[in-house]
Amino acid sequence: MSDFYDRLTPFYHLIHQDWHASVALQGEQLTKLIDAEWPGKRKLLDVSCGIGTQAIGLAQRGFSTTASDLSEKEIERARREADLAGAAVDFSVCDMRRAHEHHGSGFDIVLSCDNSLPHLLSDDDLLTALRQMFACLSPGGGFLMSMRDYEREERGVNLVKPYGARTENGKRYVLFQVWDFSGEHYDLTFYFIEEDLATQAVHTHALRSRYYAISTDKMCALMREAGFAQVRRIDDAFYQPILVGTRPA
Ligand SMILES: C[S@@+](CC[C@H](N)C(=O)[O-])C[C@H]1O[C@@H](n2cnc3c(N)ncnc32)[C@H](O)[C@@H]1O
Numbered sequence: 001m002s003d004f005y006d007r008l009t010p011f012y013h014l015i016h017q018d019w020h021a022s023v024a025l026q027g028e029q030l031t032k033l034i035d036a037e038w039p040g041k042r043k044l045l046d047v048s049c050g051i052g053t054q055a056i057g058l059a060q061r062g063f064s065t066t067a068s069d070l071s072e073k074e075i076e077r078a079r080r081e082a083d084l085a086g087a088a089v090d091f092s093v094c095d096m097r098r099a100h101e102h103h104g105s106g107f108d109i110v111l112s113c114d115n116s117l118p119h120l121l122s123d124d125d126l127l128t129a130l131r132q133m134f135a136c137l138s139p140g141g142g143f144l145m146s147m148r149d150y151e152r153e154e155r156g157v158n159l160v161k162p163y164g165a166r167t168e169n170g171k172r173y174v175l176f177q178v179w180d181f182s183g184e185h186y187d188l189t190f191y192f193i194e195e196d197l198a199t200q201a202v203h204t205h206a207l208r209s210r211y212y213a214i215s216t217d218k219m220c221a222l223m224r225e226a227g228f229a230q231v232r233r234i235d236d237a238f239y240q241p242i243l244v245g246t247r248p249a
Pocket of ligand 1: 047048053096
């Protein structure tokens, strides 16, 4: 799995139409959400930060930000992006299933955005990660995650999910995913077709991973089982549904 993201790292920003604009927008949207749910809380841990899409924007908005991810290459790039943005983030490599062993307690907010948790393929693994995140929080602290709404996704094989085309540095990239379901899981291939616009030479990168198409209802049930209270789904605040839960005081 970390191999998928290690290989994706140089292209990761291309998933977004304008990655820097996404960093700013997501920072603004998540700050609003956190301030509405847990006013004044500022010590934040992102347990699946990737190249820093949420962590950098939130650090720029005054959060004291610690961030980790399973992918070493993404963390290397996240450090570079944070330096370029002038954002202070304490980055490290960590499997979210060991978040508490690695980061310890005392955080006000723990977050995991952009469908990271469904990379864990069983309820047992999800519960382990959720319990670790719960333990990272101080009493009264909040957990926030975003995920795909799998109830709204078609099931089947050869399902094509287009991401569009981008041009940068004399190259055009056409991006799409192909999904193949088997039961509650699906295999995903992320294709990046890279064309050199000067020579028209074409190179295709195909990166493969697997997801658990868990429903938001089931994820909420696992959050409750891990100890979170006031668990609920919030729509229309972010580009994906957000699930929130609070560690009881
Ligand atoms: C779709 S990316 C989202 C990254 C980032 N939050 C963003 O929005 O750009 C999913 C991330 O989950 C991370 N991930 C998957 N399994 C993980 C695990 N067990 N522990 C920590 N990170 C994990 C991947 O390495 C990847 O960076």
